[in-house]
Amino acid sequence: MSFKQRQALAIDQNYLVAKRFYSSVFLWMVIAIAATATTAYIVNTNEEIHNLFFDDTSSRPKLLGFIVILAPFVIASLLHYTHYKRLPKALSILLFMSFAVLIGITISTIFSKVPVTTILSAFVGAAVIFIVMAVMGFTTDKDLSKLGPILYSGLIALLLVTCINILVNSIDFNLLASYLGITIFTGLIAYDVQKVKNLELEIPTDQINIITIDPQKVAIVHALNLYISFANIFNYLLQIFSGKR
Numbered sequence: 001m002s003f004k005q006r007q008a009l010a011i012d013q014n015y016l017v018a019k020r021f022y023s024s025v026f027l028w029m030v031i032a033i034a035a036t037a038t039t040a041y042i043v044n045t046n047e048e049i050h051n052l053f054f055d056d057t058s059s060r061p062k063l064l065g066f067i068v069i070l071a072p073f074v075i076a077s078l079l080h081y082t083h084y085k086r087l088p089k090a091l092s093i094l095l096f097m098s099f100a101v102l103i104g105i106t107i108s109t110i111f112s113k114v115p116v117t118t119i120l121s122a123f124v125g126a127a128v129i130f131i132v133m134a135v136m137g138f139t140t141d142k143d144l145s146k147l148g149p150i151l152y153s154g155l156i157a158l159l160l161v162t163c164i165n166i167l168v169n170s171i172d173f174n175l176l177a178s179y180l181g182i183t184i185f186t187g188l189i190a191y192d193v194q195k196v197k198n199l200e201l202e203i204p205t206d207q208i209n210i211i212t213i214d215p216q217k218v219a220i221v222h223a224l225n226l227y228i229s230f231a232n233i234f235n236y237l238l239q240i241f242s243g244k245r
Helices: 003-045 047-053 063-081 089-107 116-139 144-168 171-197 215-242
Strands: none
Touching (some): 003 047, 003 089, 003 171, 003 215, 063 215, 089 215, 144 171, 171 215
16 A cells, blocks of 8 residues: 555544544533532432531531532643553543543532522533533634633632632622633634644654554543533632532
8 A cells, every 4th residue: 555545544534533533522522511410419319428518417528529620620631731652541531520430429529409490401501502612612714722811821820819719708799700710611612622623733653643652541631621611600600500609
């Protein structure tokens, strides 16, 4: 087989891999959301499990609960900053699903504090925002990469507003943080989906453009980014709808 024939075959193979990659990203995200929701429901409805992590009267986190709350930050850092080529596929999947389960444990107390109708409204609202922005990010011809620095600067501003609100406990600051958070993570959805679309920028190839690593490991990192954006939009909508102070 000549070099040109091998290159043409590689292009066809990579096109099929790209389609599977796109599907995998969103499939992993949906699986993670389902795992989070299931875990939250199980922890909330099982008193023994709930009491392992939270106080049975105040629902404040115990020591193990604080570990569960902080652990996702460590996992996200491992998946993002440890190059995906160094992580075995099985370990990447384990870390990703552990992240989703830990988030489920963390948010399990909302079922006892917020009406189910409010939770469903926030979930539907987050889903609608996600679908609209994902479609926009995938179909737009505009280069959204320039939004990256702006959105990440917004995340720093959001962190500052959140820290201020912890000190002053202001309704206005809480609303400001919620709306700012929704705006930033809405933009990040379109930004990240376009990155998913630009597959050739994310997955290394050899001299004849044959993909050299398992795309599933890259898909998991992108699925994590989208999951985080969805979860944050859900959280901020929940705060707005529930009138949380």
